[in-house]
Amino acid sequence: MNIPLLFVSPAICSILFFFIKEEKRNLIFNLSLLFSLIPFLLSFYFLKIFLFNPLTKITLFTCSINGLKFAFLIESFSFILIFLNNLLFPLSIYFSKDDILFRIKEFNIWMLFSQSALNLLFLSDSLLPFFIFWEFSIIPFYFLIGIWGGERKKIANYKFVFYTLLSGAFLLTGIIGVLTGFFDEKSKIGFLLFSLAFAIKIPLFPFHTWLPDAHTEAPTAGSVILAGILLKMGTWGFYKFLLKLFPVAFLFYKNLIIFLSIFSIFYGALMSFAQEDLKRLIAYSSVSHMGFVIFGLCMEKISGIQGAFFQMFNHGIVTGALFILVGILYKRTHTRKLSDFGGISKIVPRFSFYFVLFSLATIALPGTSNFVGEFLVIFSGFFTKILYGVILSFAPFFAALYALKAVKRTLWGELKNKNLLTLPDLDLKEKVILISLTFFVILLGLFPHPFLYLTYR
Amino acid sequence: MIKALIIEFHILFLIFLTFLLDFFLPEEKKGTILGYLNAILLLLGILLFFYFRNYIDTFIGDFYLDKFAFALKLLFFSAAFIGIMGSIHFVENELHKRKAEYYMLLLTSVLGMSILVSSKNFLLFFIAFELMSIPLYVLSAIKKYDRLSPEVGLKFFLVGAFSAGIMFFGISLIYGASGNLDFIKIKANVFDITPLFATGFILLLSGMGFKIATFPFHSWLPDTYEGAPESFVAFLSVAPKAAGLGAIFRIIFEVLPSSRSEFLLLIVILSAFSMFIGNLLALPQKNLKRLLGYSSIAHIGYILVGVAAGSEKGIAMVVFYLFAYMFSNMGAFLFAETVRNTIKKTDIDDLRGLAQKAPVLSLSMLIILLSLGGIPPVAGFWAKLYVFLAGVRAGLWYLALWGAILSIVALFYYLMVAKRMYIENSEEEFRTNMPLGLKLAMIICIAGILFFGVFPKILYNFSFWAAGSLLH
Structure with a gap:
């Protein structure tokens, strides 16, 4: 991953857009798709290196400005998230081609800038660049939700920006404390500041209230990235910085965080079950999935960490695909209410196939990649404390509640709404996107070895 | 010796040049010509800074040109440069018969600031403070035809005069406590802080607080910013505050005895509330x-x-x-x-x-x-x-x-x-x-x-x- 290239490519694209008329939609989208695919193709080069030796660490750039260290480094863990990032961005830009209808130049510029910022965030090896890109990633999404969002975008945007900035404030104070040597590995204040910042972003149970609104009101591409990548900023920070900076303070608060993560799993699933809005239902399921990730990371066992990273990757793919499916429905019917659907499986069989597939993946059905991830996390739970494992074993049941509810109320039953009779099935573009996501779900479900090999220590 | 005043002479030269050219230039182009001329000469002044950057000198023991003063003077010059560039069209189109005055007043204020951050004697300090402030009051009210501008000018003037009074009282108390006006001598003679000295310092700080607009002394600021001409406010919002902060630094580090933690606590409180x-x-x-x-x-x-x-x-x-x-x-x-x-x-x-x-x-x-x-x-x-x-x-x-x-x-x-x-x-x-x-x-x-x-x-x-x- 060439650092200057990441900076420069969105800038070049924005300059090119300056000379293109707004009417040339195809050209603009194809251009930004091209520029977002460059880092994706680059990441295959790193895939080759890491499959050869997963312990490789490649320093891409280091410098020190006035005693503040700036280091960018790629290792197999950050590679997984970077790969996910560069996979989801081209797909969501491709999907937006007929989803975003106005101010498309700005849309593409913000998307490309946030792709670069997120790549650089996952590459950061020291605290300061991590914080810089953490803060910088808010700006594109402020505009993505604010300009192209749904009906309630105003309140959703306020919540999203307020919560994220709050997390930034805690993170900044924590980072300043660490840089000045004020907080050492035993410091409880430092640990709390960092963990508050990450808990808001992940989000863990009491800090999750920004998520359903922001994810529901964002445009489809925005929701995919919000769920797929932005939530991983928190878990990545948790793994990369929190656990390594405050190992002693972590032991003190470990049980609290485990409790919160288990609570999030069940609370998220139950809240999801209660929703009547399809997109909101999927948004709440993220809370549940991210609980698994934090639980896995807290176990400090190799299987827990492997499972957590597996879950991060899966959640990005599966939830992204579900948001895209809801986006497809919304684009055609302009509604997301469960009560407006029902019985469309006969009219749009291909759509229904993918919807059922990804819903089953959310439940962690064996054969899908989610099964491997959740299994590893539950496995590590059993090894730490039998009770944890027993409790977590019930999680797929709760996931089935909301996933099957979504499937049943949308696809099956009688067709009540006569407007749906003329619903067109998937077109080529949507098929391409969904097939490429299905590829990862099935491949990693049946053949998880490369992933496990990458994350094994 | 006299070279310590080189920067101040440069500004004085600009002021007199503007004053003289005011008589000869045609009225309809005066604003533009004087504006660009002053801007270019200020830019030359900034270049002068780089030539003299390691030059440290004093003038009669009260006026110090050290690196700290130097940095702040550079800031005043840059702010004046940007401020004058930004207000040329305003002066030309909206000020009639007072075009040269605008630049002269602004430069006089810069002169005051640049003496203020260099002075190490309370008398010079106070004179420079007033030299900085009075042109600002006039400039806030310069849009005579406007409804708000004269009003906020008056408000700014009253608050400013009041704060100067408080500050002067504070200085007199410090003089009473230490028997000196010279910063270095005060620091040499005062070892423990008496209540009289502390009161004097707090009053002095309040006076400065008005100028930099910290929390309890801030109420004049939004009104003034709303009513005064925008391109002048650009200058007003930066340079006088920098000058005030520079003066506060000088007082804290060069007047107060080394045991100054209580005073710093005062600043913590002001900061949190601001x-x-x-x-x-x-x-x-x-x-x-x-x-x-x-x-x-x-x-x-x-x-x-x-x-x-x-x-x-x-x-x-x-x-x-x-x-x-x-x-x-x-x-x-x-x-x-x-x-x-x-x-x-x-x-x-x-x-x-x-x-x-x-x-x-x-x-x-x-x-x-x-x-x-x-x-x-x-x-x-x-x-x-x-x-x-x-x-x-x-x-x-x-x-x-x-x-x-x-x-x-x-x-x-x-x-x-x-x-x-x-x-x-x-x-x-x-x-x-x-x-x-x-x-x-x-x-x-x-x-x-x-x-x-x-x-x-x-x-x-x-x-x-x-x-x-x-x-x-």
């Missing part, structure tokens, strides 16, 4: 200039974190902050001037849909807002980060946390402005009317923000170079 009040009161504002006014109270709060650190790093970081703040805040007021010049109003609601109608102008304002809000990677971020770093290193982590949390509130209203420009739409027409001088001034501001955002090291080293001289 951040709180400034940011909270900025939230409900409808007018862009008032919003920027309240936000500048909050910025003084952030700067005082560096003052409260009471270390060399703290001083350096305040110098850094002042430069970053100069570029961003002056840019913001130049933006307000552009909007007023185009549609005669500066309400935030008038900015609706600006991004569609004037994309380049909106993008510059977005960069300025991000810098004011402290979002990376622009100059304002480094300023805030470094000030907080200095604060935490001095053990003030709670103040840094307080500041970081309140800067969310700040970002909230800065992003509200961005939202008006980028997210909302309006049918009203907006044909950007941006004269050359204003454009150049704006470009300089944006270039400064971006340049020091990407290369903070240059400014950082410069700040440390400047700060070193104050403690030794």
Whole structure:
């Protein structure tokens, strides 16, 4: 991953857009798709290196400005998230081609800038660049939700920006404390500041209230990235910085965080079950999935960490695909209410196939990649404390509640709404996107070895 | 000896030149010619700085040209340069028969500031303070035909005169306690702080507090910013505050005895309240200039974190902050001037849909807002980060946390402005009317923000170079 290239490519694209008329939609989208695919193709080069030796660490750039260290480094863990990032961005830009209808130049510029910022965030090896890109990633999404969002975008945007900035404030104070040597590995204040910042972003149970609104009101591409990548900023920070900076303070608060993560799993699933809005239902399921990730990371066992990273990757793919499916429905019917659907499986069989597939993946059905991830996390739970494992074993049941509810109320039953009779099935573009996501779900479900090999220590 | 006054002579020369040319130049072109002439000569003055940068000298024991004074003088010159460039069209088109006066008054104020930061004697200090302040009162009221401008000028004058009185009283108490007016002699003679000395110092600090507009003395500021001419406010919001802060540093480090922790606690309190009040009161504002006014109270709060650190790093970081703040805040007021010049109003609601109608102008304002809000990677971020770093290193982590949390509130209203420009739409027409001088001034501001955002090291080293001289 060439650092200057990441900076420069969105800038070049924005300059090119300056000379293109707004009417040339195809050209603009194809251009930004091209520029977002460059880092994706680059990441295959790193895939080759890491499959050869997963312990490789490649320093891409280091410098020190006035005693503040700036280091960018790629290792197999950050590679997984970077790969996910560069996979989801081209797909969501491709999907937006007929989803975003106005101010498309700005849309593409913000998307490309946030792709670069997120790549650089996952590459950061020291605290300061991590914080810089953490803060910088808010700006594109402020505009993505604010300009192209749904009906309630105003309140959703306020919540999203307020919560994220709050997390930034805690993170900044924590980072300043660490840089000045004020907080050492035993410091409880430092640990709390960092963990508050990450808990808001992940989000863990009491800090999750920004998520359903922001994810529901964002445009489809925005929701995919919000769920797929932005939530991983928190878990990545948790793994990369929190656990390594405050190992002693972590032991003190470990049980609290485990409790919160288990609570999030069940609370998220139950809240999801209660929703009547399809997109909101999927948004709440993220809370549940991210609980698994934090639980896995807290176990400090190799299987827990492997499972957590597996879950991060899966959640990005599966939830992204579900948001895209809801986006497809919304684009055609302009509604997301469960009560407006029902019985469309006969009219749009291909759509229904993918919807059922990804819903089953959310439940962690064996054969899908989610099964491997959740299994590893539950496995590590059993090894730490039998009770944890027993409790977590019930999680797929709760996931089935909301996933099957979504499937049943949308696809099956009688067709009540006569407007749906003329619903067109998937077109080529949507098929391409969904097939490429299905590829990862099935491949990693049946053949998880490369992933496990990458994350094994 | 006399060479210590070289910078002051340069300004005096400019003032007299403007005064003389006023008689000979034709009325209809006077504003433009004098404006560009002064701007170019100020730029030459800035070059003069680089030639004399290692020149340290005193004049009759009261006037010191050290590196710290030098850095602040550079800031005054840059602010005056940007301020004059940004106000040429305003002087030419809206001031009749008072065109040369505008430049003369502004330069006189710069002269006052540059003596203020160099003076090490309370008498000279007070004279310089008044020399700095009085032209500012006149300049605030210079739009005679306007409804608000004379009113806010009077308000500013009354508050300013009152604060000068308080300050003078404080100085007289310090004189009573120590028997001296000279900074060095006071520091040599006073070992423990008597109640008389402490009262004197607190009154002196309150007087300075009026000028830099910290929390309990801030009420004049939003009104003045709203009523005074925008391009002048750009100058007013930066240079006098920098001068006041420079004077506060001199007093804290060169007058107070070494056991000064109680006084620094006072500054911690002022800082915490300024951040709180400034940011909270900025939230409900409808007018862009008032919003920027309240936000500048909050910025003084952030700067005082560096003052409260009471270390060399703290001083350096305040110098850094002042430069970053100069570029961003002056840019913001130049933006307000552009909007007023185009549609005669500066309400935030008038900015609706600006991004569609004037994309380049909106993008510059977005960069300025991000810098004011402290979002990376622009100059304002480094300023805030470094000030907080200095604060935490001095053990003030709670103040840094307080500041970081309140800067969310700040970002909230800065992003509200961005939202008006980028997210909302309006049918009203907006044909950007941006004269050359204003454009150049704006470009300089944006270039400064971006340049020091990407290369903070240059400014950082410069700040440390400047700060070193104050403690030794």
